[in-house]
Amino acid sequence: MSSSLLKAFALRLWTSLLVLVGVSILIFCIARVIPGDPARIALGPDASEDQVIQLRERLHLNEPLPVQYLEFVRNFAAGDLGMSLYTRRPVTTDIGSFLPATLELVFLAGLLVAAIGIPVGVLAARYRDRGIDHVVRLLALLGVVTPSFVWAILLMLIFAFFAELLPVAGRLSEGVAPPPTIVGMYTIDALIAGQWTTFLDAARHMVLPGLALALSGIGQIARMTRASVAETYAAPYIEMAQAYGFPERRIASRYALRPAMIPTLTILGLDFANMLGAAFLVEQVFAWPGLARYGVQAILHKDLNAIVGVVLIVSAFFLIVNILVDMAIAWLNPRIRLEPRRAM
Amino acid sequence: MIESPLLQIRDLTLSFASSHGPVEVLHGISLHVRRGEKVALVGESGSGKSVTARIVTGLLQSQRGTQANGYVRYEDQDLLKIGERAFRALRGIRLSMVFQDPTSALNPVFTIGDQFREVLRRASPDISIPEARRRAADALSHVLIHEPDRVLDSYPFQLSGGMNQRVLIAMALANRPALLVADEPGTALDVTVQDRTLKLMTSLIEQAGAAVLFISHNLGVVREFADRVYVIYRGRIVEHARTADLFANPRHPYTRALLSAVPKITGEPLPPLPEDNAAFSAPPVIHDGCAEPPVRGDIPQ
């Protein structure tokens, strides 16, 4: 990697860290400042006054906000995000056990978005204004405007009730044991352990939730790719390539594609954020035991520590993906990495 | 016996499909270019000069809704009848094009070296990377670029317009084409740079023995570099003469209006001429010695 890219990467890493700290302050403040007594809410309406006071002491809820925050940071540095008031386990343990499931799903969805969205967009641009273009644009539009929970329910309807082809709940069928944990992702772990049937079963369970998650993103990427490729093809340098007789295939796969990917990559980052949010809905519908579902439970039960933990992890993940996307754009677009960047 | 022209166009008509029905943009033009000649096609924007250039490179025929009829022969082939494959054998190798804005004609995300190699691959598909680089550096030094290696590793946005124009010329001549089609060469450049660049281009073309068809609205450039000039107005050739003759003795009313409207010294683009002057529709004027050569009988029309 060239030094300019490395420098840019280091800078982004640093600013992202600062931003993450900012997020932690933000969510922390929101969590503490909201009306209502977190301790009372956690213990429920039947708790006695003493219990509430005790819990407040334990959670340091009576101290000034900055002190509470420092306490939080100190614990965080030690790897402690507090106890979940609902599951009664350390939040870090909960996150550790549920995160891989969500990551597995989100990676699959991301893969689907890129692997389907981009080629479909290129196809639509190539056959512009003809039949296939209209079909693609229509489907993409539907993908964009339909909420993921609607897709989730729709897929569930089709595959569970009308044609029982794919499973609609959980990660594994009953009676199938999970593979030995290495990464926590059943598909990968099963492959590593050589458990082919387990892998197949896990993979089948991933199809519907993954699709439900990906459909909106596929629509967005397809639309963006189509517009971007069409615009690139109108550029003078493509006309020149054609005038020089560059093979059409080479133009499509390399010469025109590379500049066209820049706007698409930008959208990909945004898409990812939407997918992370949509995961909360999809995991609920498909009873997928991931972090997002844990997050929803935490929210419904007003489990403060868990909410803070989940938000932090999700944001951190999003920031990492953003950095990767920005690096990819910088690699594609020499103008960004070679012209002096304004300190952001 | 005078040999057949390299490029011969006779009674070419071109129409585009539109929501109001087919629109004819070329109403039967004829022109020819002999080996080593420099022929200019002059007109205002919208006169049809650019589409003519694009017919020669074959970029228009394949587009939906275009209908081209007539006789367009390049070397031995009828450009209106041959398919894509035959065109591919021509483009970039026997026939090349120089574009108006040099920086936008180059792909912004690839280095000059990468793009040059693609051009060289047209004539030598198996050319190795080091060999391509050597030949590219050689070509760049011919266009008076002094640090060819640095330029090859640069991206278009890092180089000046004049430098990019020279790169384009080098690319156009790299495979030794017999004909160069130049669409408003240098128009996007600063006037002083333009002049130097065009002089360089002309000397290189002469050295390479290539012919040029150049499309321009810049009469100053035309006067200096062309051997013969065709004046095109609204899809019709209205006057055709040797350069000296045209400027000394313009006979068609449109040509006269054109010449008097342009400030010849600075060579600026043409200001819009009064539209519907009936005199402009006068029949075409062909000066002595400029008749179109006969069409070869052995090529089916």
Next chain:
Amino acid sequence: MSKLSRSPGWYKFRRNPLSVPSLVLVVLIIALAVFAPVVAPYPEHAGAVVDFINASLPPSWAHPFGTDVAGRDILSRIIFGYRISLVLGVVVLGIAVPIGVTLGLVAGYFGGWVDYVVMRITDIFLSVPPLVLAMAIMGLLEPTLLNGMMAVSAMWWPWYTRLAYNLARSESREGYVLAAEVIGASKAHILAREILPNCVPAVFTKITLDLGFVILIASSLSFLGLGVQPPTPDLGSMVAEGAQYLPDTWWMAVFPALAILVGVLGFNLLGDGLRDILDQRQ
């Protein structure tokens, strides 16, 4: 009307075959929302009514979209659901847009530490995926419509800040701004009178698109139970309720879902059409 139909903007708008239908659709939805009590066949069903005799009826002439488990007419509830969604959208944007745009313009034009601070804060808010932030906030508050508005506004404003920021930065380099500065116009005046009007087209397009997306986000929130509570009709929670009874009484989930789709689609297409007129390609 004839003067409008001859203007170049209208012509560009009409060129896209989907623009005019989307305008019609959006007007229709707004009309439904505004006149809900009058238009809905069973306006009282938007409230806490139970009619078990007529529960779970399939679509019929009396109830074109069927009834739900409590016997309430789904069509009426959808119409009121649109009302809630649009009210939410208007309020959310009414809060988020002024705040976001003002911050963005100020940061973009004044630069310096103001720029730095504002954009860092914006970055922080934007680092949390939008739905997640709204959910977290809603989770910590009581699930009421008002709180929902607050939560969604809180996650929405940074997008306008970023838009306005980019616009302000590029506009501040334009000739008319430099001219005004030379004359000695106050910075506030330049912002309000010179730069802001040039940002209006882009912001307006975004607002139109966002009205659709607010429907999407709001229905997602209420699907999880984080939005308005029953018996208030809300498209998302109607889908959630109806989903439990699939596939037998499919109409309870399908029609609200379609309603969401149609609403988002309408605003989305309209926004696209507006973009065609305003031709904003930066």
